[in-house]
Amino acid sequence: MRVADSQFNIMLNLAMMKNNGEINKVVEQMSSGNVINHLSDDPSKMVKLEGLDKIISANQQYQSNIDSVHSKYEEYETYMTTLNDISLEVNDLLLQGKNGTLDVESSKGIVTELELLREQALDIVNKKSDGTYLFSGTAVDKPSLTYDEATGEYTFSGNNNHRETKVNETELVQSNFTAEEMIGDASFFTSLDAAIEELKNPTNNFDVTMTTALDTGETFRTNVNASISVLGSNYSSLERLQQNNSDVELFATKVQTDVNALDYAEASMRLNMSLSTMQAMQTTYMTVNNNPSLFDLM
Template sequence: MMRVTDSQFNAVMQRSLMDNNIRLNKVFEQMSTGKKLNHLSDDPIASVRLEGLKKTMSDNQQYQRNIDNVQSQLTRYETNVDTLEELSQQVNELLLQGINGTLDQHSRAGIVLELKSLKSEMLTTLNQSNDGSFLFSGTDISNPSIDILPPYTMNTNGDYRETKVGDDQYVANNITVSDVIGSSAIFTDLDNAIAELEVPSATFIPTMKSAIDSNQSLHQNVLLTLTDIGSQYNSLDRLKETSIDMVFFAETVKTELEALDYAQASVELNQSMIALEATQKTFIQIAGISLFDLI
């Protein structure tokens, strides 16, 4: 038969008292915070899962901010491309008027002035900048997208800046000058058409038709760009909704993992207090026994 010494008994009882105090303090902390998981040791597996959920929420909230930024940029592009579309329509109307051989010199002079103004406005639109960064210059944002003088050389940088909008999902947040107009031929052809309107020659009709064709080609590119912008915007809307759903789901699971059941906690509190009180009484009673009590 193993003999239990006083020191061993005291150690066992102290350990029991300490365990009861730990359980009691844990319940007190849970009830004060309203969370059943306050430390990794409370439930290591659930705590690791909880950290994963927090990361999911943080990542998706960042994705939503990124999506908002990209959509804001797309809106800026859309505004400028819309302007180009309107200018192209006006150019088309003027070129169709100008090709009419019955116009007098005064009428042609008016068309020339308007075409020069529209060409200048189109080039200015393509060289729009935001906070010093040229919008349509690919990743070469410090240089304009197109020269405003002949031969209207376009910026050859056609690279895209990408933004992360989901797990392993990236989208371009810029549009290049070549995306919008295809080539700079319209401006050369406009110059030629303007020259013919100022001083008609034997090539008047072919030159005017060439300008009309170039402008229609530009207009088609512009419309395709607007369609692409709308498609990207709608796609980002869907991605954002998915991201919002992910955050909501993660928040729901997170709440289920860490939210305290106060009814259950109250039961555990009572049980822990009863156990602590019983241990304390037992320790006091046994520790108070002496040999004289047994005589």
């Protein structure tokens, strides 16, 4: 069977193009370090790699979410611990005030300290972070606890709802604490106000009022400590979830590497073979085109 020069040239050009494509592919692989760079390289493996990419990306987002919640928890822990300390100071001052043997100046000093501690406690309950109220539930634009000077009453202005943050494929965690769950009710402030008034102007109800303030202070402290315990438990859960996410990401990354990591030694061999083949084809092409006929080569 005779093969015309033009047909041979076409076949040779096609072979050279194919070989050049292989060279470009190997060069790209060696540049990226990946076996698969395009869907056409291996559609089934590319789909698998894309799935692994989504798993890794999702877990990185979950880790970021956990870091954010952890940061918020640190704020809550600081304020809760301070509230507990304040309640202990209030307790000590109320016990001193209840003693009844204080002189006028000592009583005034206790009153001044109690008023300062009350304002500090109120300030913490109504703390803001990034422009929103920390302890107001989901009503972050409202203060947690408000005081009506006309009635002398304290009222929760926020709500008792929790905000939740996604920390893995199936789990959400509580990312906030509310004033109501932390202190129970506003009786600590109400009874403290009454005790301060009794210290300023004692009445026949002095002992009862002071005892009530001490009791509500104890309840207040118990509630705050309960929230601190919940916070500690949540910390532990976050650490567990963070480790789980890290393990998932590590496994997905390993599988991704196993599927797509380039064997540079093997790739180098393929590149050298393709370059040698290309050189041979080019030599053949030049030889054919510098001779008048294929028959001269036979």
